[in-house]
Amino acid sequence: PPSQAPDAMVVLGRPAGYRGSYQQWKEDNIAPQVVFEIVSPSNTFMEMADKQRFYQQYGVEEMYFYNPKAKNFWGFVDKNGVWEFISDLNLPWVSPLLKIRFELFEDGLDVFYPNGEAFKTLAELVTERDEANAKLERAIAKMKAAGLDFSDL
DSSP: OOOOOOSEEEOTTSOOOOOSSOOGGGTTTOOOSEEEEEOOTTOOHHHHHHHHHHHHHTTOSEEEEEETTTTEEEEEEEETTEEEEEEGGGOSEEOTTTOOEEEEETTEEEEEOTTSOBOOOHHHHHHHHHHHHHHHHHHHHHHHHTTOOOTTO
């Protein structure tokens, strides 16, 4: 079968777990319901159009494309077999399936959870991880100083 790997996807109705790649024919033929593509300078217009056709053909319900350099956002949502085109003009836009909101600001695209909280950036996630690791290391050092032995872990 032909293949296409989006940058990110949501597949409901399948068990959680790592897959090297999502092979729809091995997953009870359940298509990803939502796909996300981040357009890079090397992507061509034809490549993006081919991806859109592929996703439509193989059962994707929502597809979203974002070009961070040009700050362009667009997508397509299947409304009972009719594809609704979503563009910057539709923003803010709420995904019918995921209920997440997309908004375009001067500095780029922001995505918000249904409760209104913004998705965290990679930098924010890295900072949180580093702070949690530092806190854990301090706690371990205190426990070792108190005489706890971790050599058998």
